[in-house]
Amino acid sequence: MVALISALAVLIIAFSGCVGDDNTAVDGTEPDNPGANISPDESAADISELEDLPAGFEYVGSLSLNETEIKDSYNAENVSGIVGGSEGMYRYDESDFYLDVIELKDTEAANNLITAYKSSFPPLQNESRFVEESFNGHSAVRITDYVTSGGKAVPRYSYIWNNENYVIVAYGNTAESSPVRQLAEATGY
Template sequence: MKKTIALISVFAVLMIAFSGCVGNSPAAVNGTDSDNPGTNSVSDEDAAGISTLETLPAGFEYYDTASFPIDQTKSDYKAENVSGVLNVSEGIYRDSNNTEYHIDVIELENKEAANNFINAYKASFPPLSNGSRFTDVSFNGHSAVKITEYVTDGGKTVPRYSYLWSNENYVIRVFGNTPEEAPIKQLAEATGY
């Protein structure tokens, strides 16, 4: 009887520890914000902290984190007229096939600036001749947009996907050098944001 109680106690402690329900873990680790269950708060994070994942999906490995000049980022995202960009960080990851993936995190001065940044970027894309370039999706308790682009790779036209969303005053974009959508979404979900 004592062994059974001891085993149940050990399993209970392990379940609590692995669930992230105890300790001083920030919202980014356990996936919740006490003020708004189901969403992460980025108030205690910075762009580099968000783009550098502590826990990676199976098959991914962390490669590097880089900072980018604000002017270059605004140009890359066709958001030259958006004000309030404060900081930019990019986490770089690879999978077992050596495919490269990126998590761009752009810190802006407020939510309105983040929304303006996203709108400017989306407006820079021409419409697709067939299908929709933008697809609304949901993960980690928030909405995002999946963006489909086409590139020529090895003489063939292939899709490239990215996921784009904002969380408070941050814009997050996850993308990779692959025609497969699933690993990009998996990495986007792994951000916890």
């Protein structure tokens, strides 16, 4: 009986994430990115307008995001500490791409926003919706969602991660994940 309880305790600890390196946050992103950190003099608008675009991408424009828009878009009604944000709009190969940069009061609020957003997605039946990937010296979560286009279910991808108190989200209306990742990598964060 003691062995059974001990084995159960070990499994619970292992699956809870309480064992292993202490660098990974609960949401699967790195709280203290070893890559480039956002400079204190940069704003969400500065970050959402990329200077060095991947080949074939074209910057279209930016718009500011207020707290209400962010809470609605990211299922973050219960997340406090949202300062504001910016959405950079891009075109590539006749598809639209977006880079949302959301400023929060601290890293904890940023992690809470990511957790709230991820909880808005139901599980997928035949694949993992959330896949951790690494680029620019940190990890990000690739999210797979499906939309109906031409009567068929087609995938749409987004990448979400935080850099200190900023949450960065890259997404587009394409069935391929590679251009979305290229846009995410182009942030340098």
